[in-house]
Amino acid sequence: MKLPTVLPALQNFRPKSSLVLGNRRGRTLAIAIISILILGILLFSTLIIGSSGLEIALQARNLPPSLSHPFGTDWLGRDMLTRTLHGLSLSLWVGLLTASVSAVIGLVVGTLSATFGGKVDAFIIWIIDLFFSLPHLVLIILVAFAAGGSTQGLIISIILTHWFNLARLLRAEVLGVKSSEYIQLSSKLGHSPVWIARHHILPHLVPQFFVGLVLLFPHAILHEAGLTFLGLGLSPETPAIGIILSESMRYLSVGYWWLGVLPGIALLMAVQTFDILGASLRTLLDPKTSQE
Structure with missing residues (x-):
């Protein structure tokens, strides 16, 4: 074979491993798997690390971060890493519950609105527009306060204030599907x-539903932590992230920065992981980008 013929072939040759790593779908799938593993570890972290770090040890109180206590200890000598992981696990379970119920409501409402049309659609659109016209955070606080400000009120407020965005998105998707020939024939x-x-219609909405569900998680988690921080959420006896951040405020001014900064960073990283997972699923499930 002549040299001018070989050179273009060598230039176009790429090892199999580089093809996998260079393929956008492969990279996205790897990111999604890593994100799922991280979130799974956080969800079940309480089973992994146990609760020995939550015991009071006054001789080890207010210790800065070290190898034995990566997040330091609090004013009662409790390990802050253990408290943070327990708080994140609790927040993730609350987020899982509220986001799942809220997403199902959005799916049902959006599908019914576009399927029946007419007065049903007009009424649902009016409800959705009403929710969008109100300040989101104020609405969550008002619903939580009206529901009693307890754990039950927290869950109800997050569920009732997070479904309408997904409902509007799925309604638009159903309206697009309804105009197709096989729907008209049916x-x-x-x-x-x-x-x-x-x-x-419902089988067609599965990809959008799961992407919307995953993207609801970070909002639910942040609002749970925020309401708990304000005293409208979980009980002060629970090791929630909002409780940890609220308790740490009185100690930040005396130099115990790790009590609030490190749990806050852990919460933001968990939320960012959900955002990355949602973006990865959207890329994998979108026909325009799934084969790139």
């Missing part, structure tokens, strides 16, 4: 709107 064959929604 309607002419005499199938009811509920049958069409269950067999043709």
